[in-house]
Amino acid sequence: MDTMIASKKNVVEQIDFLPLQGTDYVEFYVGNAKQAAHFYKTAFGFQSLAYAGPETGVKDKVSYAIRQHKLTFVLTTPLKKDNAIAEHINKHGDGIKVLALRVDDAYLAWHQTTNRGAISYMRPEVLHDEDGEVAISGIQIYGDTVHLFIERKNYNGAFMPGYAEWKTEYNPISTGLKYVDHCVGNVGWNQMNKWVKFYEDVMGFRNILSFDDEDISTEYSALMSKVMSSGNGYVKFPINEPAKGKKKSQVEEYLDFYNGEGVQHVALSTDNIIETVSILKNRGVEFLKVPSTYYNGLIDRVGKIDEYLEPLKELGILVDRDDEGYLLQIFTKPVEDRPTLFFEIIQRKGAKSFGKGNFKALFEAIEREQGLRGNL
Ligand code: FE2
Numbered sequence: 031m032d033t034m035i036a037s038k039k040n041v042v043e044q045i046d047f048l049p050l051q052g053t054d055y056v057e058f059y060v061g062n063a064k065q066a067a068h069f070y071k072t073a074f075g076f077q078s079l080a081y082a083g084p085e086t087g088v089k090d091k092v093s094y095a096i097r098q099h100k101l102t103f104v105l106t107t108p109l110k111k112d113n114a115i116a117e118h119i120n121k122h123g124d125g126i127k128v129l130a131l132r133v134d135d136a137y138l139a140w141h142q143t144t145n146r147g148a149i150s151y152m153r154p155e156v157l158h159d160e161d162g163e164v165a166i167s168g169i170q171i172y173g174d175t176v177h178l179f180i181e182r183k184n185y186n187g188a189f190m191p192g193y194a195e196w197k198t199e200y201n202p203i204s205t206g207l208k209y210v211d212h213c214v215g216n217v218g219w220n221q222m223n224k225w226v227k228f229y230e231d232v233m234g235f236r237n238i239l240s241f242d243d244e245d246i247s248t249e250y251s252a253l254m255s256k257v258m259s260s261g262n263g264y265v266k267f268p269i270n271e272p273a274k275g276k277k278k279s280q281v282e283e284y285l286d287f288y289n290g291e292g293v294q295h296v297a298l299s300t301d302n303i304i305e306t307v308s309i310l311k312n313r314g315v316e317f318l319k320v321p322s323t324y325y326n327g328l329i330d331r332v333g334k335i336d337e338y339l340e341p342l343k344e345l346g347i348l349v350d351r352d353d354e355g356y357l358l359q360i361f362t363k364p365v366e367d368r369p370t371l372f373f374e375i376i377q378r379k380g381a382k383s384f385g386k387g388n389f390k391a392l393f394e395a396i397e398r399e400q401g402l403r404g405n406l
Contacts, residue, residue, distance in 0.1 A: 058126055
């Protein structure tokens, strides 16, 4: 009996040692933060939130924080050469550097993860200004990507110390994007299980779903994927690795152009995907298109859904069902010149899965794009 209680206690401790409250923000290192902020405001409907740069006492870089509901993006550009940010952009092009996670205690999060084998990126630090304090710490993950742990319970400012509130007259309306549903990492050949183990051992995540190359392959390209979820389920990180196919895997194309491992896509949640995607399209966001034959027999495949088929077909929105409900999803084309980072727009209606039923149609669409780039 005592042993049972002890092992139950262990399980609880194992799940709870790193309670994450969700994604705090996603930071991109980009060649021109001013223009990138304009793009995400104009095309994706973010609002100006905060700015850091020479005017706020930050001498070597500028950062624009933008927000839409619970989604916060930070766009950062270095002002000088020969520094880590400039090197990151030189190597990877525009891409995601930081997946910041909200915690109750940034010191404890760093202590727990580094004790379990994580490599420190930033020792715990407390930043102050007149609006209070934010504690930050960080660890390294795949490639040059990092997790920052953000503790902001004692802060009332716009974003964080070092930033001033950024007020603009140009504020395009929201597109209805709400929060980060999941962030997918692309890792190298045979590296997926290493990173699955990292998220299990170092961060207390669980592997909730696995897809092998049988599930995720077309005639040509293939990949494998495992979905990692935080103990409380608020944060999900699927990890992809390339698999052998007749031609080059889409993950391999990413690794070639990003020059290493990194974030492949961020899935953004909406409560009304038809409305959100209609607005995004009108504002110039480009989406992958599946053939219209995808919609033949769709209702037979996924069962009854609340939405009319016609707008889904017109916009190219995909539907998939699992035991708990269904989901609607669509993927943008890469948002920079290199075929690297893209976004997924997702609306969940009960389903907790990731659209396995759409992989084939989707990957054929990706392969058509790869073929146009000469990378198959
Ligand atoms: Fe996804």
